[in-house]
Amino acid sequence: xxxxxxxxxxxxxxxxxTFLVVLITFMIAYPLYFCVIASFSDPTxxxxxxxxxxxxxxxxxxYRNIVKESRLWVGYRNxxxxxVLGTLYNLVLxxxxxxxxxxxxxxxxxxxxWFFFLTMYVSGGMIPSYLLxxxxxxxxxxxxxxxxxxxNCYNMIVARQYFAASISQDIYxxxxxxxxxxxxCFTRIALPLAKPIIAVLTLYYGVGHWNSxxxxxxxxxxxxxxxxxxxxxxxxxxxxxxxxxxxxxxESMKQMMANAHAAEGMKYAIIFIASAPxxxxxPFLQKYFEKxxxxxxxxx
Amino acid sequence: MKETSPFQTRKRVFCKRLYRxxxxxxxxxxxxxxxxxxxxxxxxxxxxxFKDFRSSLGIxxxxxxxxxxxxxxxxxxxxxxxxxxxxxxxxxxxxxFPCAVIFALMLNEMKDGKLKKxxxxxxxxxxFVSTVVVCSMTILFLSRDGLINRIIGFLGGEASNxxxxxxxxAPIFAITGLWQGLGWGTIIYLxxxxxVSQELxxxxxMDGASRMQIIWHVNLPHxxxxxxxxxxxxxxxxxxxxxxxxxxxxxxxxxxxxxxxxTYTYEVGIINHQLSYSAAIGLFNNLVNILFxxxxxxxxxxxxxxxxx
Numbered sequence: 386x387x388x389x390x391x392x393x394x395x396x397x398x399x400x401x402x403t404f405l406v407v408l409i410t411f412m413i414a415y416p417l418y419f420c421v422i423a424s425f426s427d428p429t430x431x432x433x434x435x436x437x438x439x440x441x442x443x444x445x446x447x448y449r450n451i452v453k454e455s456r457l458w459v460g461y462r463n464x465x466x467x468x469v470l471g472t473l474y475n476l477v478l479x480x481x482x483x484x485x486x487x488x489x490x491x492x493x494x495x496x497x498x499w500f501f502f503l504t505m506y507v508s509g510g511m512i513p514s515y516l517l518x519x520x521x522x523x524x525x526x527x528x529x530x531x532x533x534x535x536x537n538c539y540n541m542i543v544a545r546q547y548f549a550a551s552i553s554q555d556i557y558x559x560x561x562x563x564x565x566x567x568x569x570c571f572t573r574i575a576l577p578l579a580k581p582i583i584a585v586l587t588l589y590y591g592v593g594h595w596n597s598x599x600x601x602x603x604x605x606x607x608x609x610x611x612x613x614x615x616x617x618x619x620x621x622x623x624x625x626x627x628x629x630x631x632x633x634x635x636e637s638m639k640q641m642m643a644n645a646h647a648a649e650g651m652k653y654a655i656i657f658i659a660s661a662p663x664x665x666x667x668p669f670l671q672k673y674f675e676k677x678x679x680x681x682x683x684x685x
Numbered sequence: 686m687k688e689t690s691p692f693q694t695r696k697r698v699f700c701k702r703l704y705r706x707x708x709x710x711x712x713x714x715x716x717x718x719x720x721x722x723x724x725x726x727x728x729x730x731x732x733x734x735f736k737d738f739r740s741s742l743g744i745x746x747x748x749x750x751x752x753x754x755x756x757x758x759x760x761x762x763x764x765x766x767x768x769x770x771x772x773x774x775x776x777x778x779x780x781x782f783p784c785a786v787i788f789a790l791m792l793n794e795m796k797d798g799k800l801k802k803x804x805x806x807x808x809x810x811x812x813f814v815s816t817v818v819v820c821s822m823t824i825l826f827l828s829r830d831g832l833i834n835r836i837i838g839f840l841g842g843e844a845s846n847x848x849x850x851x852x853x854x855a856p857i858f859a860i861t862g863l864w865q866g867l868g869w870g871t872i873i874y875l876x877x878x879x880x881v882s883q884e885l886x887x888x889x890x891m892d893g894a895s896r897m898q899i900i901w902h903v904n905l906p907h908x909x910x911x912x913x914x915x916x917x918x919x920x921x922x923x924x925x926x927x928x929x930x931x932x933x934x935x936x937x938x939x940x941x942x943x944x945x946x947x948t949y950t951y952e953v954g955i956i957n958h959q960l961s962y963s964a965a966i967g968l969f970n971n972l973v974n975i976l977f978x979x980x981x982x983x984x985x986x987x988x989x990x991x992x993x994x
Contacts, residue, residue, distance in 0.1 A: 398896045402794050409788060410804045413864060416822060417810055419832060434835045478716040485709045492703050497713070504720060506975075509727025510967035511947075512954045516744070517727050534723040536716050567708035596815035598929050603955060614817045621821035622933055652825060656818050663813040668806060678872045 417664070424448070424657045428650030429643065447654035450647065457655065459609065460616030467530040467612055468594040475590040478535040480583065483544030484575050487554075505538045511603070518604055529604035530597070530612055537593075540586050543677050547582040548575060585677040588670055592663060617659055621652055734965035747961075754965035763944065771945040775926050777855040781863040782919060785870030786912060790900055792871060793878045805875070808868025820933035823861050824848055848934070851942035858930065873915070874908055881907045913991045921978030946970050 427442035834844040928947035954963025986992035
């Protein structure tokens with residue numbers, strides 16, 4: 386090593402590099418951290434900017450307020466239903482397809498591949514899709530949030546790579562010779578070995594459904610079918626009035642300020658409640674997510 | 686016995702193969718059907734861009750009007766404005782592209798594997814936060830007494846409502862995008878970097894190369910194909926910049942900078958129900974996207990001999 390600044394094996398380079406990495410990580414993590422501590426603090430203190438590092442005047446007021454916010458819970462329930470059924474729909478379509486796409490000797494294999502690849506590059510666009518949904522009577526139907534093309538080509542490629550790399554074609558040949566049908570090969574051999582990739586796809590599709598906003602925006606207009614993200618838009622961005630106990634004299638300036646602060650505190654709590662499921666789950670499923678990105682990268 | 690021609694034999698073999706695969710075809714039938722209905726049928730509907738669509742007549746029977754809607758769009762007084770807004774937002778976002786590469790290289794230099802993993806995982810978090818939440822956080826933080834203005838005030842600056850400033854819109858869009866994607870974007874680079882041969886690094890070190898020199902001459906060239914591939918793909922989505930995010934961050938005060946082609950498509954089509962005109966704008970957008978990706982691919986191939994095709 387040539388570095389002149391070596392100190393117990395740690396060079397100046399390492400010190401600066403680590404410092405910068407820590408700084409960047411801090412800047413990325415801080416906004417989320419701030420939302421969490423702000424949601425547990427007294428809203429007036431948040432408004433006054435006193436909650437920069439830690440909770441100030443611990444308070445559950447914001448959470449007590451959102452319990453009464455029925456729209457939010459309707460959206461929450463809807464999104465859970467959409468996510469579970471939608472992900473199931475995606476998996477049922479994608480997994481068998483990915484398996485079949487490993488059978489390169491199947492007639493028309495190339496044509497079928499292109500049929501799916503093309504979906505990555507060309508699409509009808511917003512209006513033709515809207516017209517189709519209208520013709521199918523899916524506007525304002527919860528089904529619009531669940532069904533759809535169902536196959537994300539990128540995810541299909543990831544799964545196909547997995548099947549091709551982890552299970553040798555010879556095994557299927559042997560099973561076939563022994564009289565197993567193609568369907569049996571899939572359900573008895575491929576599926577039991579595919580648990581990791583099913584996990585990856587469940588996560589990818591699940592996150593997509595949970596955070597999905599576009600489909601709701603275009604196809605759902607009835608509040609009772611709103612997915613969580615549309616409710617969030619109404620409350621957080623369009624600033625539709627939030628139900629806050631306006632106890633006492635609303636005339637007084639102080640009360641109005643307090644209400645404004647309470648509304649803002651509630652927003653932080655809603656942000657936390659809406660994002661928490663995924664933020665709590667992802668560190669545990671880390672390795673699966675990374676695996677998905679890496680398998681996909683092999684093929685590009 | 687009748688003599689069979691080679692053609693007939695081949696045909697028979699082919700039919701046999703087809704028959705043998707019948708289960709496979711059955712297995713993919715649902716996905717083929719779903720993709721056909723939800724992806725290819727809308728493509729058939731694209732023709733309404735050249736017609737005056739009336740729902741009473743349907744797509745096929747609506748009268749042809751040629752390129753009327755395209756001409757209308759080009760004559761729209763704000764055409765150049767929204768085109769430029771779209772391109773500008775994309776370009777400013779594109780300028781953050783190298784950040785993930787640099788951050789990955791920095792993470793890669795950390796020796797403590799556990800620490801590196803922890804930092805990396807922490808930076809993934811925003812990737813899982815929805816667009817709506819990201820936008821509402823942005824609006825909350827940028828409000829007059831929000832977090833950012835407090836920090837600006839603390840540093841001695843002047844507090845202002847940044848969401849109301851048209852000039853701040855593109856940077857806000859790019860920075861929030863960077864915040865969300867930086868950590869996630871490093872995964873692919875770090876995976877590629879794990880493939881750099883240790884012998885090569887050792888050899889460079891023996892020859893007296895500094896850490897920076899190793900990064901510059903060994904690690905970075907190793908990443909080159911990945912960087913270029915991702916760059917071209919990014920170019921391909923130049924004009925389809927986050928429609929959802931722009932729409933959510935839009936407000937009457939920043940409309941001058943935040944009105945883009947896709948939000949205009951939405952406004953005209955879904956809100957005002959001018960379906961044919963809106964479909965024409967969407968089609969124009971798609972065609973320009975394809976033009977961008979083809980050009981980017983050609984330029985990259987010329988300069989670096991790496992391309993998508």
